[in-house]
Amino acid sequence: MRLKIRNPQDFWCGLFFVALGVLAMYLSRDYAMGTALNMGPGYFPTWLGGIMIGFGVLIGGLALKREADEDQAENIREWAFRPWLVLPATLAIFALLMDADAGFVPSLLVLIAGCALAHKDVRWRETILLSVGVTAGAVAIFYYGLGMPFDLFWWSK
Amino acid sequence: MADLLQNLILGFSVALTLQNLMYCFLGVFLGTMIGVLPGIGPLATMAMLLPLTMSLPPISALIMLAGIYYGSDYGGSTTAILVNLPGEGSSVVTLLDGHPMAKQGRAGAALSIAAIGSFFAGCVGTLLIALVGPPLAYVALSFNSPEYFALMVMALVCASVIGTGSLLKSLAMVVVGLLVGIVGTDVSSGKMRFGFGIPELSDGVGIAVVAMGVFGMTEIIRNLAGAHMTQTISTAKIQGLMPRWVDLKASFGPMVRGSAIGAVFGPLPGLGGTASAFTSYLLEKKLAKDPSRFGKGAIEGVAGPESANNACAQTTFVPMLTLGVPGSASMALMLGAMIMHGITPGPQVMTSRPDLFWGLIASMWIGNGMLLVLNLPLIGIWVRLLQVPYRLLFPIIMTMMGIGIYSLNNSGTDVLLMSFFGFVGYILVKLGCSFPPLILAMVLGPLLEENLRRSMLLSDGDPTVFFTRPISGGFMAATVVLLLFFTLPALRKKRPLDDPEKAPGQP
Numbered sequence: 001m002r003l004k005i006r007n008p009q010d011f012w013c014g015l016f017f018v019a020l021g022v023l024a025m026y027l028s029r030d031y032a033m034g035t036a037l038n039m040g041p042g043y044f045p046t047w048l049g050g051i052m053i054g055f056g057v058l059i060g061g062l063a064l065k066r067e068a069d070e071d072q073a074e075n076i077r078e079w080a081f082r083p084w085l086v087l088p089a090t091l092a093i094f095a096l097l098m099d100a101d102a103g104f105v106p107s108l109l110v111l112i113a114g115c116a117l118a119h120k121d122v123r124w125r126e127t128i129l130l131s132v133g134v135t136a137g138a139v140a141i142f143y144y145g146l147g148m149p150f151d152l153f154w155w156s157k
Numbered sequence: 158m159a160d161l162l163q164n165l166i167l168g169f170s171v172a173l174t175l176q177n178l179m180y181c182f183l184g185v186f187l188g189t190m191i192g193v194l195p196g197i198g199p200l201a202t203m204a205m206l207l208p209l210t211m212s213l214p215p216i217s218a219l220i221m222l223a224g225i226y227y228g229s230d231y232g233g234s235t236t237a238i239l240v241n242l243p244g245e246g247s248s249v250v251t252l253l254d255g256h257p258m259a260k261q262g263r264a265g266a267a268l269s270i271a272a273i274g275s276f277f278a279g280c281v282g283t284l285l286i287a288l289v290g291p292p293l294a295y296v297a298l299s300f301n302s303p304e305y306f307a308l309m310v311m312a313l314v315c316a317s318v319i320g321t322g323s324l325l326k327s328l329a330m331v332v333v334g335l336l337v338g339i340v341g342t343d344v345s346s347g348k349m350r351f352g353f354g355i356p357e358l359s360d361g362v363g364i365a366v367v368a369m370g371v372f373g374m375t376e377i378i379r380n381l382a383g384a385h386m387t388q389t390i391s392t393a394k395i396q397g398l399m400p401r402w403v404d405l406k407a408s409f410g411p412m413v414r415g416s417a418i419g420a421v422f423g424p425l426p427g428l429g430g431t432a433s434a435f436t437s438y439l440l441e442k443k444l445a446k447d448p449s450r451f452g453k454g455a456i457e458g459v460a461g462p463e464s465a466n467n468a469c470a471q472t473t474f475v476p477m478l479t480l481g482v483p484g485s486a487s488m489a490l491m492l493g494a495m496i497m498h499g500i501t502p503g504p505q506v507m508t509s510r511p512d513l514f515w516g517l518i519a520s521m522w523i524g525n526g527m528l529l530v531l532n533l534p535l536i537g538i539w540v541r542l543l544q545v546p547y548r549l550l551f552p553i554i555m556t557m558m559g560i561g562i563y564s565l566n567n568s569g570t571d572v573l574l575m576s577f578f579g580f581v582g583y584i585l586v587k588l589g590c591s592f593p594p595l596i597l598a599m600v601l602g603p604l605l606e607e608n609l610r611r612s613m614l615l616s617d618g619d620p621t622v623f624f625t626r627p628i629s630g631g632f633m634a635a636t637v638v639l640l641l642f643f644t645l646p647a648l649r650k651k652r653p654l655d656d657p658e659k660a661p662g663q664p
Contacts, residue, residue, distance in 0.1 A: 010323075013588035017329050024336050027351055037618030041343040041350055044606045048335050055329035062325075076587055080382030084583050087378060087555065088576035094559050095569030095576070111559055115552035119381050130549060134556055148564055 007068035009076040014060020021052030083118040090114030103153035104143065108135040161287060168515030171216060172523055177516070180217045181524050182531075184210075184224025189532060191225075192232025193539045194550065195240060199470075200593070201376060202229035203490050204368035205554075208561035215498040216513050220520040222494055223474075226487055227521070230430070230470050231275055231528050234463055235539055238267045250434040250466075254451060254458030261454050268536060269400045270408050270456055271463045272529050278416040278464035279525030282471025285420050286478070286518055290507065294479040297504035302611035303622050307629035308482050309601050309608070311636045312426035316485065317594045318643045326590045334595035337362055338602020345610065357570040364493035364600060366562060366571050368486075370578025371585075371592045373558050377551050378583050404456050411441050411461035419468025424475040426484035430466040437465035471521060478514060479504055482601070486593035489600040 005011045024045055034040030090111055097107040109131050116127040142148045171177065187209075191202040206225050210218040237248035238255035251271065258267040300308075317327030340351040341361030352358050415437040422433035441461040442451045451458050477488040481502035495502050500510065507514045532539075562571045582592070616622035624630045 009587075009589050013326060013590065016584070016588060017333075020333065020336070024351075031348060031350060032346070035618065036613050036620070039345075039610050039613065041346040041348040044609070045336065045339050045350060048332055048339070052329065052332045052336070055325060055332060059323075059325050059329065072589060075589065078382065079587060080378055080583075083378045083381035084580070087374060087381075088580040091374075091555070091559055091576035091579070092573055095563070095572035098563055098572070099569035108556065108560075112552045112556060115555050118551075119548065121548075126549075130552060134553055138556055138560060142560055142564075149567070 003064050005063060007063040007066055007072065009068055009072045010063035010066075011060050012076070014056045014058070014063060017056030017059060018053050019056075021049045021054075021056055024049030024052060082120070086114065086118040090118070101151065101154055103156065104150040105135055105139065105152050106154070108138055160291075164291075164511065164515045165287060165519065167511060168517075168519030171512050171516030172220065172519035177217055177220050177520060178523070180213065180221040181224050181520050182527055184221035185228040185524050185527050186531070188225035188228025188230075189232040189235070189528070189535075189539070190542065192229025193236050193542055194232075194554075195236050195543070197229075197376065197554075198233060198372070199226055199229040200368060200487050200490065200596070201372035202226075202232075203487060204365050205373060205558055205561060207365040207490065207494060208565050210494065211497065211565065215495075215500060216516050218494060218498060219491070219513065219517050220524075222491060223517060223521055224524045224527075226491070227275075227279070227467065227470050227524060228528065230467065231272070231532065232539070234271050234275075234466075235268065235532070235536065236543065238264060238271065238459075239540060240543060248466075249431065250438050250462040251459055253438065254453070254455050257452065257454035258456070258459065263454065266400055266404050266456065267459050269533060270404060270460050272532055273400065273405075274408065274412045274415065274460045274464040275467040276525050276529040277412045278419055278466075278468035279471055279528075280522060281416040282420055282423065282468045283518055283522040283525075285472055286475055286521075287515075289424075289475060290479050290514070290518075293475065294504040294507045297480045300480075300504075300628070301626075302608040302615060303626050303629040304632070305482070306605065306608040306612050307623050307632035307636075308480065309605050311632045311639075312476075312482055312484055313594065313598055313601065314636045314640060315426040316597050318639055323589060324643060326588075327594045330585075330590050330592070330594045331598040334598025335602040335605065337367065337595070338599045339606075341603075344603070344607065355570065357566070357568060361603075362574060362599075363565060363571060364490055364596065365565065366575045367578050367599060368490060368596055369558050369562060370575040371582035371595065373554070374575070374579025375582040375586050377554065378579070379586065380547060381551065407456055408460035410444075411437070411457045412464045414440060414444075415461040415464030415466075416468040419465035419470075420472050422465070423469040423472025424484065426476065426482075430469045433465040433469040434462035437461040467525075474517075474521075477502070478506065478517070481506070482604075483597065486596040489597045493600050 028042045028045040028049060031042030031045065032040030033042045033046065036043075093114065094107050094111040097110060098104075112131040112134050113127055116122055116130070139152065143150055143152065172181065184206075187206055188199075188202055191197055191205060192199065197205075203222060203225050207222065210221050213221065233248040234251045234255070237252040238259050240256075255267045255271065258264065313331045314328070317331055318324060336351075338361070340358055342349050342359050349359055415433075418437045418440070419430075419433045422436070438451075438458055438461060441455075441457045442448050445451065445455070445457060473485055473488055474491075477483040477492055481492070481504065483489040483492045492502055500506065500513070558575070559572055562575050563569065565571055585592075612622055613620075622629075623633050
């Protein structure tokens with residue numbers, strides 16, 4: 001019998017869960033297992049990793065048997081690459097800037113401008129106005145209004 | 158009875174202080190405002206606004222968070238009626254008749270009946286918590302570890318059985334949530350687990366961080382994919398906000414029946430607002446003299462489900478407050494907030510912190526009243542808000558998320574973690590997984606492990622302990638029956654409770 005992936009969404013989902021289960025068991029290898037009566041820190045995560053692999057195999061295995069329905073096939077095909085990559089990256093840059101004490105204002109300007117890159121029609125004038133406006137609003141609310149202990153700029157320590 | 162009165166007086170004396178009234182109002186107002194935005198349900202709203210409540214005293218924080226919860230629930234129905242777009246799962250039902258009413262120029266009547274129904278149901282729900290809470294907490298005091306373990310297993314299975322999407326994937330997501338819950342220092346051995354060398358992880362991953370990543374960020378990414386970037390909303394002027402007597406009379410029955418359905422569904426784990434709203438809708442349709450009116454703007458189709466939804470929203474607090482075991486992801490978030498404020502959840506909350514328990518309940522009643530009084534005049538503002546293009550809206554939401562999460566611990570690590578969960582969350586959305594089971598499991602994880610450990614000590618390592626003790630055995634039996642009930646038909650065909658509208662990621 002030839003094996004064929006009939007349901008790509010379920011197949012990759014199963015694979016993802018198997019990988020996660022293997023990772024959990026791998027990470028737990030150094031934690032003491034203990035016994036059921038006296039569980040060590042490794043007992044629960046190791047079992048969970050095993051169960052996770054079980055679910056993954058089951059889901060992935062069924063994907064070889066059952067056809068995907070229309071929604072599933074479409075869902076996995078249309079991947080919004082641009083916002084998926086841009087938004088987390090923008091937030092990460094914001095986090096790093098804040099941690100590097102670049103200041104609240106510059107970090108926010110970068111965050112909002114970065115968001116604008118996440119969709120297709122980038123309008124520069126609008127983006128600049130929005131960044132300035134939202135930053136001003138956020139400074140007013142969070143810094144002056146709620147008195148949060150941020151430094152506004154890198155020189156204002 | 159005298160006890161109940163005394164307790165309610167205590168509650169109102171807490172909830173009616175100027176400070177708490179203000180936070181209740183703030184919660185309801187902000188909750189409605191964010192909840193109105195399409196695609197953001199109560200869970201995402203709570204996660205987004207949770208950081209704002211962190212600096213408050215515990216009672217005020219919980220009162221505000223509860224206000225956010227039912228405020229956003231109500232905001233969702235406003236969006237459903239005005240725009241043909243459900244903000245969250247349960248308003249899918251409100252939309253069926255609410256939007257046709259708006260198209261006929263009766264948006265005002267639909268909105269006011271939704272508000273009145275919600276208020277009515279809120280009163281019933283609040284009274285019910287006050288009545289049922291104390292005896293339930295009394296019973297729960299006799300619970301031991303095996304009972305708690307079995308109860309949590311049941312809650313987790315229920316949440317996955319009744320969600321949207323594939324049952325297997327939901328159960329797998331429970332395991333993912335339990336794994337995320339392990340991150341941090343193990344309470345019994347003091348060993349750091351799944352730390353990846355990041356010292357900030359020693360307290361575990363914050364629930365707000367995960368919830369905002371998987372709900373807030375994935376939702377924005379999905380919206381940006383172009384599905385509904387532009388939306389049309391009925392710009393017709395909304396008039397007739399004062400309901401007519403005929404409408405009120407037609408709605409009274411549905412409100413009573415809806416509240417009853419919601420109040421019964423609420424405390425059961427996993428059965429959220431969507432299920433109760435659907436049940437109420439189907440019941441009203443069956444009872445109606447002319448069922449064909451439904452779907453074309455029947456006011457009963459708005460009044461019933463809205464009442465059911467809100468009564469359910471109210472009574473889901475029962476297991477969280479009295480047993481310390483949340484039945485839904487939103488309640489898991491509430492529980493997480495309680496823990497962050499240093500309150501150990503469980504049946505003892507009612508006796509050790511009666512001010513907190515009764516104050517919260519009284520505030521819910523007040524908050525529902527506020528919703529009724531405030532939202533009718535504020536609808537104009539919500540309509541404006543809905544007209545802002547998404548392109549301008551989402552950077553503002555992202556900014557709020559970024560600042561909110563950063564301010565939790567004043568650390569960028571939390572923001573990095575959130576963006577990681579958003580990134581992985583989108584993959585999981587594409588793989589057809591839903592998140593409420595994950596959030597619930599993440600909060601219950603540490604409790605589940607601790608109670609498993611204690612049960613095993615109690616029984617000398619004999620796993621049959623969960624089945625031989627009467628109460629935990631009952632929970633386990635119910636879990637097995639439920640699983641069989643949903644898997645047997647699934648093996649043949651699709652699951653019976655699959656919603657016609659799919660709302661992945663939302664409870």
